[in-house]
Amino acid sequence: MPETAITDLSSTTRTTVTRKKDRAATDRAALHAVLDAGLVCHLGMVTGTGAPMVLPTGYGRDGDTLYLHGSTGATSMRAGAEGPEVCVTVTLLDAIIYARSVNNHSMNYRSAVVYGRPRHVTGREEKLHGLRVLTDHLAPGSWEHARAVNDKELAAVTVLALDLTEASVKMRSAGVIDEPEDVEAATAWAGVLPVHTGFGEPQSDPLLPEGTALPEHVSLRRPALRPDPA
Amino acid sequence: MPETAITDLSSTTRTTVTRKKDRAATDRAALHAVLDAGLVCHLGMVTGTGAPMVLPTGYGRDGDTLYLHGSTGATSMRAGAEGPEVCVTVTLLDAIIYARSVNNHSMNYRSAVVYGRPRHVTGREEKLHGLRVLTDHLAPGSWEHARAVNDKELAAVTVLALDLTEASVKMRSAGVIDEPEDVEAATAWAGVLPVHTGFGEPQSDPLLPEGTALPEHVSLRRPALRPDPA
Numbered sequence: 001m002p003e004t005a006i007t008d009l010s011s012t013t014r015t016t017v018t019r020k021k022d023r024a025a026t027d028r029a030a031l032h033a034v035l036d037a038g039l040v041c042h043l044g045m046v047t048g049t050g051a052p053m054v055l056p057t058g059y060g061r062d063g064d065t066l067y068l069h070g071s072t073g074a075t076s077m078r079a080g081a082e083g084p085e086v087c088v089t090v091t092l093l094d095a096i097i098y099a100r101s102v103n104n105h106s107m108n109y110r111s112a113v114v115y116g117r118p119r120h121v122t123g124r125e126e127k128l129h130g131l132r133v134l135t136d137h138l139a140p141g142s143w144e145h146a147r148a149v150n151d152k153e154l155a156a157v158t159v160l161a162l163d164l165t166e167a168s169v170k171m172r173s174a175g176v177i178d179e180p181e182d183v184e185a186a187t188a189w190a191g192v193l194p195v196h197t198g199f200g201e202p203q204s205d206p207l208l209p210e211g212t213a214l215p216e217h218v219s220l221r222r223p224a225l226r227p228d229p230a
Numbered sequence: 231m232p233e234t235a236i237t238d239l240s241s242t243t244r245t246t247v248t249r250k251k252d253r254a255a256t257d258r259a260a261l262h263a264v265l266d267a268g269l270v271c272h273l274g275m276v277t278g279t280g281a282p283m284v285l286p287t288g289y290g291r292d293g294d295t296l297y298l299h300g301s302t303g304a305t306s307m308r309a310g311a312e313g314p315e316v317c318v319t320v321t322l323l324d325a326i327i328y329a330r331s332v333n334n335h336s337m338n339y340r341s342a343v344v345y346g347r348p349r350h351v352t353g354r355e356e357k358l359h360g361l362r363v364l365t366d367h368l369a370p371g372s373w374e375h376a377r378a379v380n381d382k383e384l385a386a387v388t389v390l391a392l393d394l395t396e397a398s399v400k401m402r403s404a405g406v407i408d409e410p411e412d413v414e415a416a417t418a419w420a421g422v423l424p425v426h427t428g429f430g431e432p433q434s435d436p437l438l439p440e441g442t443a444l445p446e447h448v449s450l451r452r453p454a455l456r457p458d459p460a
Contacts, residue, residue, distance in 0.1 A: 039425070040323050040339070042272040044284035052282050054274035056321040056341050091286040093270050098432075098448060101377040102365055103387070109270070111286050131332065139328055139335055139423075146418045147331040157333070176435040183437050188376045189445050190435040193369075195269070200424030202328075205406040207413050208420060215419045218328060 028064075030169045034112040035061045038090035039138065043068065045086050059088070060130075060137030064164040066114060067121075067130040069157055088114045088162060094173065096193045100182035108192070110171040118160035130159035141217020258294075260399045264342040265291045268320035269368065273298065275316050289318070290360075290367030294394040296344060297351075297360040299387055318344045318392060324403065326423040330412035338422070340401040348390035360389035371447020 041059045044052060060067045066088060095108035121127050128149065135143045149157075176190045202218050271289045274282060290297045296318060325338035351357050358379065365373045379387075406420040432448050 039326075040321055040337070042274075042284050042319055042321070044272075044274040044282035044317075046276050046280060046282050050276060050280070051315040051345065052274035052276050052284075052317040053343075053345075054272050054282075054284050054317045054319040055343065056319065056339065058337065085281040087274075087282040087284045089272055089284040089286065091270055091272070096269075096369055096429075098369055098372060099376065101383075102361065102372060102379050103383040105365060105369055105372060105376070107270070107288065107368070109286065113283075113285065115281065115283075135332055135335060138337070139326055142328060142335060143332060146329060146335070147412055147415070149332050153331075153333040175433075176437075178435075178437075182377055185377070186439050186442070189442055189448065190438060191444075191448070192433040192435075193448060193451065194430030194433070195427065196430050197425065197427040199326075200426050203405075203422040203424070205408075205420040205422075207406075207408075209416050212416070212419055214421075218419065218421070218423060221423065 030110075030171075031112050031164065031167050032061065034092060034110045034169055034171075035059075035066065035090055035164075036137075037092055037110070038112075041066075041068070041088050041090045043086055043088055046084060058134055058138055059090075060133035060135070061164075062129070062133045066162040066164055067133045068118060068160040068162065069131065069134050083117050083120070085115065085117050086162065092197075093195045095195055097176055098189065098191050098193060099176050100178045100185070100188040100190045104176070104178050104182075106172060106177075108172050108174070110169070110173075112167060112169050114162060114164055114167040116162050116166055118162040121159040121161050124154070126161075127154060127157075127159050130161060131157065134159075139217075140221070141215070145215055145217060260340075260401075261342050261394065261397050262291065264322060264340045264399055264401075265289075265296065265320055265394075266367075267322055267340070268342075270320075271296075271298070272319045272321075273316055274319065276314065288364055288368055289320075290363035290365070291394075292359070292363045296392040296394055297363045298348060298390040298392060299361065299364050313347050313350070315345065315347050316392065322427075323425045325425055327402075327404075327406055328419065328421050328423060329406050330408045330415070330418040330420045334406070334408050334412075336402060336407075338402050338404070340399070340403075342397060342399050344392060344394055344397040346392050346396055348392040351389040351391050354384070356391075357384060357387075357389050360391060361387065364389075369447075370451070371445070375445055375447060 040056045042054050043057050044054045047053050057068055089111065091109060091111040093107060093109050097106040097108060099105050121130050131149055132143050175192055178190060199221055202214055204212065270286045272284050273287050274284045277283050287298055319341065321339060321341040323337060323339050327336040327338060329335050351360050361379055362373050405422055408420060429451055432444055434442065
């Protein structure tokens with residue numbers, strides 16, 4: 001996506017800004033905000049043959065640690081568990097920008113990119129903590145409400161921990177940016193079409209006993225998932 | 231994400247199913263449907279140091295060709311233009327699955343993963359065609375409505391073409407899948423919380439002449455962006 005503001009939260013080459021620097025700088029809080037607003041990340045790995053592989057997966061953040069999980073059978077987690085470098089990207093699409101020229105069409109978005117070698121979490125306490133962080137991100141309130149993870153389930157799941165040390169945030173949040181001559185010509189409409197993601201009506205599982213109430217941690221989860229940045 | 235149905239649309243090792251095969255098989259039409267329903271893809275590349283890099287970018291599909299673009303200055307496009315392997319992933323999140331146990335929480339989603347070596351489109355006609363496909367995907371109707379791409383703009387943009395030969399589709403669209411003893415115990419709510427993405431109210435650019443009408447290709451783009459699969 002062209003025209004991005006990039007915040008470099010480290011000083012390595014790959015998170016150094018190589019593109020336009022004319023948008024507002026953000027900081028580590030912006031990284032946290034993007035990660036907290038997303039629900040799915042894209043986990044990039046390099047396969048045994050040296051090719052890239054990108055798969056969606058769940059995640060959760062605790063301070064400057066990102067937890068990732070999956071069953072131990074998943075290719076993505078096996079690769080991650082062996083300690084190679086990964087890249088985790090979370091993108092929130094906020095709007096489509098209709099410009100007066102095709103060339104200036106764009107998107108508003110917020111994106112976080114994290115690089116590192118995830119640590120395979122093996123200790124029981126930290127593994128449970130990681131699962132709690134993952135659950136709190138995907139389904140806040142479920143850790144307290146649902147039946148806890150038992151030993152067999154704990155053994156079958158892989159939890160990875162990735163430091164947020166090497167990371168960058170990119171975003172575009174401007175309106176239409178057109179050439180002056182196109183603005184003058186005024187031959188086309190231009191504007192911003194917001195993209196909103198939110199939750200629909202919860203659907204109770206048909207196997208629940210009749211009259212089972214919808215708990216508040218679900219019923220109150222109704223605001224837009226991705227509020228536009230202030 | 232655990233518990234996925236995977237459709238292998240090729241026969242290479244990396245798109246061979248390695249996980250549960252108990253969900254409905256889909257076909258090439260499903261791949262096209264996922265790609266057409268998304269707006270942003272995640273482009274995975276391998277950097278010069280052998281590390282993975284995953285960046286969001288726009289795309290568009292024409293038959294079994296995926297077009298990707300960006301300014302020639304973007305790291306992602308430079309890498310792609312040199313012909314190395316990429317992985318392009320498009321993910322649509324459809325629902326959060328609240329189970330009776332923490333362990334069976336899940337997500338409903340549709341995901342397409344495409345592998346290949348993108349071709350750098352250099353011919354003027356195909357480059358314009360690729361830009362049209364990209365524009366029709368991001369902002370249908372804008373190609374006809376907005377000012378056309380001029381030679382200078384055409385020279386400044388990079389268009390990549392990626393064959394959809396090696397690709398897979400994964401999806402989960404089931405309801406809650408719990409352990410029989412948890413269903414019996416009935417100590418927790420369980421259900422499906424749909425996730426919807428759609429468009430908000432179009433915001434006209436303040437620099438438009440007063441009274442500029444909202445064109446139909448924008449005003450009619452109001453249904454949910456990601457309808458649940460039938």
